[in-house]
Amino acid sequence: SSTALPLSDKVQEALAVAKRGVDELLIESEFAQKLARSEKSGQPLRIKLGLDPTAPDLHLGHTVVLNKMRQLQNLGHNVIFLIGDFTSMIGDPSGRNATRPPLTREQIELNAKTYFAQASLVLDPERTEIRYNSEWCDPLGSRGMIQLASRYTVARMMERDDFTKRFKEGTPISVHEFLYPLMQGYDSVALKSDLELGGTDQKFNLLVGRELQKDYGQEPQCILTMPLLEGLDGVEKMSKSKNNYIGITEPANTMFAKVMSISDVMMWRYYELLSFRSMTDIAGFKVEVEGGKNPRDIKVALAQEIVARFHSQQAAEDALADFVNRSKGGIPDDVPEVSLSGAPLGIGQLLKQTNLCASTSEALRMVEQGGVRIDGAVISDKGLKLEAGQFVIQVGKRKFARVTLS
Numbered sequence: 001s002s003t004a005l006p007l008s009d010k011v012q013e014a015l016a017v018a019k020r021g022v023d024e025l026l027i028e029s030e031f032a033q034k035l036a037r038s039e040k041s042g043q044p045l046r047i048k049l050g051l052d053p054t055a056p057d058l059h060l061g062h063t064v065v066l067n068k069m070r071q072l073q074n075l076g077h078n079v080i081f082l083i084g085d086f087t088s089m090i091g092d093p094s095g096r097n098a099t100r101p102p103l104t105r106e107q108i109e110l111n112a113k114t115y116f117a118q119a120s121l122v123l124d125p126e127r128t129e130i131r132y133n134s135e136w137c138d139p140l141g142s143r144g145m146i147q148l149a150s151r152y153t154v155a156r157m158m159e160r161d162d163f164t165k166r167f168k169e170g171t172p173i174s175v176h177e178f179l180y181p182l183m184q185g186y187d188s189v190a191l192k193s194d195l196e197l198g199g200t201d202q203k204f205n206l207l208v209g210r211e212l213q214k215d216y217g218q219e220p221q222c223i224l225t226m227p228l229l230e231g232l233d234g235v236e237k238m239s240k241s242k243n244n245y246i247g248i249t250e251p252a253n254t255m256f257a258k259v260m261s262i263s264d265v266m267m268w269r270y271y272e273l274l275s276f277r278s279m280t281d282i283a284g285f286k287v288e289v290e291g292g293k294n295p296r297d298i299k300v301a302l303a304q305e306i307v308a309r310f311h312s313q314q315a316a317e318d319a320l321a322d323f324v325n326r327s328k329g330g331i332p333d334d335v336p337e338v339s340l341s342g343a344p345l346g347i348g349q350l351l352k353q354t355n356l357c358a359s360t361s362e363a364l365r366m367v368e369q370g371g372v373r374i375d376g377a378v379i380s381d382k383g384l385k386l387e388a389g390q391f392v393i394q395v396g397k398r399k400f401a402r403v404t405l406s
């Protein structure tokens, strides 16, 4: 069908949902036509998201793409959660300046399970197709691989920024790294994908999928890239190594407090990329804030939505109560209880043995900085020895223990 279909209101709405928060949607007019044809035929689109099961602990940054999948899933399309068990043996060199170490079979299996379990808090697991790319990559064999490799030129491979850079710098690029984008593209052929999602770093690989599909006589997939979410500092990308992340398995109270710690400006970005609320609702919140409403209240709603997603509605309510209590300087209600013996015990040992500090030297430093309280009162004596008894001890804003010392 070469004549363009008109775009119904429903299709235009769907397009707006797809475009919310994206970095790029290529090619938009093609995608609009895919949506229009899908509406006409009642045949849902096939939407692919591939993941190499390398890092099983997801943070909110990882969920940005998953959210987009969920939004498209809610529109009735088929989402495919593709586990790159084959591709992770190669290791995606995207954005890397070095060859990745390959994973073992056991690591892959284990990580894939954790990954899907965690992703299911965002996706509707009942309506998600899970596939492993070894299904079609293994049968290719070496002959198939050679044929696949003949479909792409070295010059085009070298267009990729990270390859160019490494080549110029003299950082080695192994031949098997060229196979990565080809295999990822071949996955799109095997799945007859209509749309592939990824972070901005995936653009090159996603485009290879388009090329290969054309080669195989298929209609090329559209590609959608999502930006990388800023971390709690509001500047750097959210990442585990920068310690500016909110892990999706973190305790409800921590998660809540971390969301509350983002700036009022960053809050809107988190809304756009992480909330399931409509953009109309979010625009309504903006109007309220412009009209004088405290942005803190809007942030509370976001923190609650996020905690409810990864824990439960009840946990979200408890976390709010706990947050309010703490900001009044109160003691939270989920303080771990610790029994210790050895009274009288030095403050350094005490903080170490309750795990509130990693070492006695860190403990003494915290005391020095005025970051340690016993039953609410700041202590300053590094030589303090505690007698047997019961007390609540606090380090910094968020770490507490209820200690029984004998």
Ligand code: TYR
Pocket (backbone or CB within 6 Å): 049, 050, 051, 052, 082, 084, 087, 092, 094, 133, 183, 184, 185, 187, 188, 202, 205
């Ligand atoms: N390259 C993707 C990443 O590193 C994972 C992926 C694997 C995507 C196979 C698609 C695919 O077909 O995140």
